[in-house]
Amino acid sequence: MTAPVRVPAARRSSADLIGAEAPVLAHNYHPLPVVVARAEGSWVEDVEGRRYLDMLAGYSALNFGHRHPALLEAAHRQLDRLTLTSRAFHNDRLAEFAERLVALTGLDMVLPMNTGAEAVESGIKVARKWAYDVKGVPADRATIVVAADNFHGRTTTIVSFSTDETARAGFGPFTPGFRVVPYNDLAALEEAVDETTAAVLIEPIQGEAGVIIPDDGYLAGVRELTRRKGCLFMADEIQSGLGRTGRTLAVQHEDVVPDVLLLGKALGGGIVPVSAVVARREVLGVLHAGEHGSTFGGNPLAAAVGTAVVELLETGEFQRRAAELGVVLRGGLTSLVGKGVLGFRARGLWAGVDIDPAIGTGREISERLMREGVLVKDTHGSTIRLAPPLTITGEELQSALGTLEEVLAQGA
Numbered sequence: 139m140t141a142p143v144r145v146p147a148a149r150r151s152s153a154d155l156i157g158a159e160a161p162v163l164a165h166n167y168h169p170l171p172v173v174v175a176r177a178e179g180s181w182v183e184d185v186e187g188r189r190y191l192d193m194l195a196g197y198s199a200l201n202f203g204h205r206h207p208a209l210l211e212a213a214h215r216q217l218d219r220l221t222l223t224s225r226a227f228h229n230d231r232l233a234e235f236a237e238r239l240v241a242l243t244g245l246d247m248v249l250p251m252n253t254g255a256e257a258v259e260s261g262i263k264v265a266r267k268w269a270y271d272v273k274g275v276p277a278d279r280a281t282i283v284v285a286a287d288n289f290h291g292r293t294t295t296i297v298s299f300s301t302d303e304t305a306r307a308g309f310g311p312f313t314p315g316f317r318v319v320p321y322n323d324l325a326a327l328e329e330a331v332d333e334t335t336a337a338v339l340i341e342p343i344q345g346e347a348g349v350i351i352p353d354d355g356y357l358a359g360v361r362e363l364t365r366r367k368g369c370l371f372m373a374d375e376i377q378s379g380l381g382r383t384g385r386t387l388a389v390q391h392e393d394v395v396p397d398v399l400l401l402g403k404a405l406g407g408g409i410v411p412v413s414a415v416v417a418r419r420e421v422l423g424v425l426h427a428g429e430h431g432s433t434f435g436g437n438p439l440a441a442a443v444g445t446a447v448v449e450l451l452e453t454g455e456f457q458r459r460a461a462e463l464g465v466v467l468r469g470g471l472t473s474l475v476g477k478g479v480l481g482f483r484a485r486g487l488w489a490g491v492d493i494d495p496a497i498g499t500g501r502e503i504s505e506r507l508m509r510e511g512v513l514v515k516d517t518h519g520s521t522i523r524l525a526p527p528l529t530i531t532g533e534e535l536q537s538a539l540g541t542l543e544e545v546l547a548q549g550a
Contacts, residue, residue, distance in 0.1 A: 150185070151185065151186065152184055152186060155173045155185065170504060170513065170515075171505075172184055172508055172513065173185050174190075177192070177205060178203075178204055178205055179203045179527065179529055180192055180203055180526060180527045180529060180530045180531075181204070182513070188511070191511060191512050191530075191534055191538050192204070192513050192526065192527065193507075193524050193526045193538050194513055194514055194515050194523065194524075194525055194526075195525050195526055195527045197377060197403065197515075198345075198376075198377045198378075198380075198382050198403045198404055198488075199403040199408050200404070200408040201380055201403075201527060201528050202407055202447070202450060202456065202527065202528060203527035203529035203530075204408060205408075206408075206450075208449070208450060209407035209408070209409055209443055209447065210409070211446075212442045212443055212445070212446035213409050213410070213439065213442065213443050215442070216231070216438060216442035216443070217439065220438045220439075221437065222439070223437070223438065224433050224437075225431060225433070225435065229437070229438040229441070230438070231441035231442050232436045232438070232441045234441070234445055235250070235436075235444045235445045235448070236248040236250070238445060238448040238452070239414060239416060240416060242386060242448050243386070243387065243399055243401075245395070245399060245416045245417055245418060246418050246422070247416070247417060247419050247421075247423070248414050248415070249264070249416075249417075249422055249425070249430070249435075250412070250413075250432075250435045250436035250440070250441070251402075251413045251415065251435045252412065252413055252432060252435055252440070253291075253402060253411050253413055254290075254291055254376040254403060254413050255291030255292060255293050256413055256432065257376065257400045257401065257413035257414060257415055258290045258291050258293075258296055258374060258400055259291070259293055259296070260415050260430060261372050261374075261398055261400050261415050262282060262295065262339070263430060264398065264415060264417065264421060264425065264430075265282060265336040265337035265339075265372060265398065265421075266280045266282075266315075266336050267425065268336060268370065268420075268424050269334075269336035269337075271424045272424065273336070273368060273369070275333070275336065276334075279334050280315060280334060280335075281315055281316065281317055281332075281334045281335050281336065282315060282316050282317070282336055282337050282338075282339055282372075283317045283319060283327065283330045283335055283338045283339070284299045284318055284319075284338075285320070285321035285322075285341070285344070286301045286319065286320050287301055287302075287321055287350070288300065288321075288339075288341060288344065289302070289344070289345060289346030289347065290341075290374055290376075292305060294312070294313065295313040297309055297312070298313040298314075298316060299312075299316035301318060317330045321340070321344060321347075321350065322350075322352040322353055322356050324356065324360070324363065328363060331364070331367045331369060335367065336369060336370060337364075337369055337372045337397075337398065338360060338369060338370070338372065339372040340360065340372075340373065340374065341374045341375075342357055342374075342375060342378050342388035342389050342391075343378045343383065343388050343485060343488070345377040345488075345523070346377075346517060347490075347517075347518070348483070348490035348492075348518055348521045348523070349484070349488055349489055349490030350483060350490070351485055354392070355392070356392075357389055357391075357392040357394045358392045358393070360394075361394045361395075361396070364397070370397040370398055370421065371394075371396040371397050371398070372396060372398040372400065373387075373388075373394075373396040373400065374400045375388060375399060375400060376400055376402040376413070377403060378488070379404070380401065380404040380405060380451060381404070381456040381459075381460050381528050382404070382460060382487060382488050382525065383485045383488060384458075384460040384461030384464055384486035384487075385457055386451055386457055387399070388485070391485070397418050398417040398418075398421055399415070399417065400414075400415060401413060401414045401416060402414070404447065406440065406444065407443050407444075409443050410439055410440050410443055411440070412440045412447075414444075456529075459487075459529075460486035460487045460528050461486060463530065463532060463535055464484065464485065464487050464488075466536065467487060467489055467524065467539070468484050468489075470535075470536065470539035470542075471484060471489060471491060471539070473543075474542065474543055474546065477546060478493060478497050478546030479491055479493060479494070479546065480492040480493070487525065487526055487530070488523075488524070488525050489523070489525075490517070490521055491521065491524060492520060492521050493521070493522060493546070494520070496550060497520075497546060497549055497550050498520065499519065499520050500516025500519060500520050500521050503520070503522055503546075504522055506545045506548070507542065510541045510544065510545060511541070512542070524538075526538070
């Protein structure tokens with residue numbers, strides 16, 4: 139058999155590259171038909187040179203925009219020195235990363251990992267170990283209470299407590315030890331928590347579900363309930379954290395400090411995968427050598443980039459930008475209600491927008507916006523998500539909202 143002739147990527151069109159993926163890549167994604175080749179700030183460019191305003195920001199992984207100069211400088215500087223040692227040895231970047239991250243979050247200790255799903259899996263293990271070693275739950279009986287419509291990742295354990303059949307179907311048998319209650323329902327949570335409960339694991343804002351924001355007082359209620367019942371409050375801020383909602387953490391809108399905080403996405407600055415479990419000393423202190431690990435977790439390159447991310451957040455600039463531009467975002471979306479928008483939920487620079495199904499599905503609206511130079515992503519029927527980089531300008535945001543208005547005005 140003659141080997142196929144491969145055309146260099148620089149000479150292949152978007153259509154060629156999309157077609158070339160189909161036979162060699164697993165079909166676990168359905169991307170919009172745009173092939174990004176370059177990016178800067180809030181803008182990306184495809185292989186033909188067409189520019190698009192990025193209103194998704196890698197599901198919040200790009201909170202600081204594409205190729206932020208301070209983050210690139212930190213990465214370049216570290217690339218010239220040291221990239222990986224594994225945790226078999228110490229490295230000279232990890233201590234500062236952990237010191238600054240605990241100071242930023244108000245907690246005590248860090249368990250560095252790589253992806254968001256790894257952080258969630260690690261948090262689950264830590265919560266169970268805490269339940270056995272500290273709370274005194276009998277062996278193998280620890281439970282974790284979670285919320286319906288959650289999204290915490292796609293490992294087999296995590297999809298075991300998902301209520302999204304697309305994520306679950308065909309992947310059983312499922313991991314036991316989880317109880318699912320309705321989100322934003324303190325009474326149901328109270329009923330589900332008992333003497334076997336290690337933790338309550340929730341997203342302060344449910345991102346994949348459509349940016350679902352709980353009622354005022356819900357997070358404070360979860361905090362009070364978990365403290366009273368003697369279990370951990372574990373907050374998954376992988377999407378909602380690190381400036382997205384106008385505060386460093388979404389739980390800070392109710393002045394809540396969880397026992398365990400799960401971070402990822404923006405922690406790597408859009409350059410390398412970086413995640414972390416950040417927790418009280420009593421909680422992470424249950425881990426001993428050999429009980430958990432990661433070859434790449436806490437590597438010097440990740441620690442250098444993560445430290446630079448924390449430095450950006452320490453100034454408060456990005457939190458203020460998200461809060462101020464969030465007012466612009468809410469105002470623009472409010473003006474579209476009744477003009478193709480049925481309703482929306484927004485906090486900071488993050489919104490779930492419900493489009494009138496008579497105009498189109500979320501996918502169809504996303505494709506129409508793409509053709510007009512704006513990139514968003516759909517979720518669940520006719521809902522689209524807006525989560526631009528926190529570096530976006532007011533003019534760019536207004537332009538994106540104007541394009542959405544034009545697309546909606548075109549009708550079905």
